[in-house]
Amino acid sequence: MRIHGDERLPKLLEIEDLKTQFFTSAGTVRAVDGISYDVEEGETVALVGESGCGKSVSALSVLRLIPDPPGEIVDGSVRFMGEDLLKLDDDAIRHVRGRQISMVFQEPMTSLNPVLTIGLQLTETMEHHLGLSREDATRKAAEYLDMVGIGDADRRLQQYPHHLSGGMRQRVMIAMALCCEPRIIIADEPTTALDVTIQAQILEVMKDLSNRLGVALIIITHNLGVVARYADRVNVMYAGKIIERASAREIYKNPKHPYTLGLLNSVPRLDLPRRDKLDPIEGQPPDLTKLPEGCAFRARCRFAVDRCASEVPRLEEVGGGHLSACWEKSNLRKTAEAVS
Numbered sequence: 001m002r003i004h005g006d007e008r009l010p011k012l013l014e015i016e017d018l019k020t021q022f023f024t025s026a027g028t029v030r031a032v033d034g035i036s037y038d039v040e041e042g043e044t045v046a047l048v049g050e051s052g053c054g055k056s057v058s059a060l061s062v063l064r065l066i067p068d069p070p071g072e073i074v075d076g077s078v079r080f081m082g083e084d085l086l087k088l089d090d091d092a093i094r095h096v097r098g099r100q101i102s103m104v105f106q107e108p109m110t111s112l113n114p115v116l117t118i119g120l121q122l123t124e125t126m127e128h129h130l131g132l133s134r135e136d137a138t139r140k141a142a143e144y145l146d147m148v149g150i151g152d153a154d155r156r157l158q159q160y161p162h163h164l165s166g167g168m169r170q171r172v173m174i175a176m177a178l179c180c181e182p183r184i185i186i187a188d189e190p191t192t193a194l195d196v197t198i199q200a201q202i203l204e205v206m207k208d209l210s211n212r213l214g215v216a217l218i219i220i221t222h223n224l225g226v227v228a229r230y231a232d233r234v235n236v237m238y239a240g241k242i243i244e245r246a247s248a249r250e251i252y253k254n255p256k257h258p259y260t261l262g263l264l265n266s267v268p269r270l271d272l273p274r275r276d277k278l279d280p281i282e283g284q285p286p287d288l289t290k291l292p293e294g295c296a297f298r299a300r301c302r303f304a305v306d307r308c309a310s311e312v313p314r315l316e317e318v319g320g321g322h323l324s325a326c327w328e329k330s331n332l333r334k335t336a337e338a339v340s
Helices: 056-064 090-096 118-131 134-147 165-177 194-214 224-230 249-252 258-265 329-339
Strands: 001-003 007-009 013-024 027-039 042-050 072-080 100-102 184-190 217-221 234-240 241-248 316-319 320-325
Touching: 001 072, 013 249, 027 056, 027 072, 027 234, 042 056, 042 224, 056 072, 056 184, 056 217, 072 320, 100 234, 118 134, 118 165, 134 234, 165 184, 165 194, 184 194, 194 217, 217 224, 234 249, 234 258, 234 316, 241 249, 241 258, 316 329
Parallel strands: 042 217, 042 234, 100 184, 184 217
Antiparallel strands: 001 007, 013 027, 013 072, 234 241, 241 320, 316 320
C-alpha cells in the first residue's frame, strides 16, 4: 500500500493467494497454486518461467477468461484499484476488460477475427467502451496505428489480418490494447511468433508507450533478455507458484533460488568465452495433477537437501524486497560456486 497524507492508497493491482484449477479426467490440474504479487502505476512487472508453469493461466485469471468448465478460480482475490474483480458480476467485469485492463495475446493471427477488417476490430471496442461515434472511433484508430508504427493507417484500416505481416498484426494487437486508454496491459509472450529483429521493435514500442502514457505492463515471458531490458520487477514461477521475486537487477546479480539460477545459466552470455557450454536445467517440469510432496523443483535441483522432500518452502524475504522459496537460499551462492 502507498501512503498519501493520512490515507493508505491501494496499489493498482493486488493479487493475493490466487488459485486456479482445471478438473479433468486425468485429475485436478493445479495450474495456479496460491500466487500473490502486485503492480504499481506505470511499472513493468515480469512473470518468468518455462512453459506450463502457470504464467498465462494466472494472467487469464485476472480477467476471468478461464474456460469453465473445465477451469475454475477456486480461491484468492484480484484487487484492481481496491475492488475485487473476482466478485464482480458478468456485466461489470466486461467493463473492466479492454477498458481498464487490456491483454495482448501470444498469437495475433488467432486473436484477430479473419473475416473482419482491422478498422472494424479497432473501432467496435472504442464504440462499446468509450461511446464514440463510428467516425470518431475511426479517426482515433488511425491515430493509434500511427502511434504503434503502422504507416498509411487509413488504408490499413480497410485491410484484413491476412494482409498484414506477423509484426504488423502484433502492432495492431497493441493498438487494440491501448485504444481505450487502459491502466494495465497484460502482454502474454507478445513476441513469440516473431523474428528477433521484429521482437525488439515490438518491445521497444510497448515500453515507449508505457513510459509516455503511464500504462502499467505485465509481461509474461520465458525470455530472460526481455526481463533484463524491460522489467522493473520480476516474479519467477514454477509449478503454479511464485518461487522468487525481486527487481530485475537483483535477480540477475544475486539469484536466490536454484531454478532462477538454472534459467540464467541456460542463457548464452556475450561476456563468456564461446567455448563455454551452457548449463541447462535437467529434466522436465512436474505433472501438475501429481505434484510431489515438498518442493516441486526438488527432482531437478542439484542443491536439494532432505528437508526439500517433505516440506514446501515458503516465499520469504532474504533482504531488500528480495523473496525466495528455498530452504537453501542463504547458502545458494556459496554452494553454486563449490559445485562449479
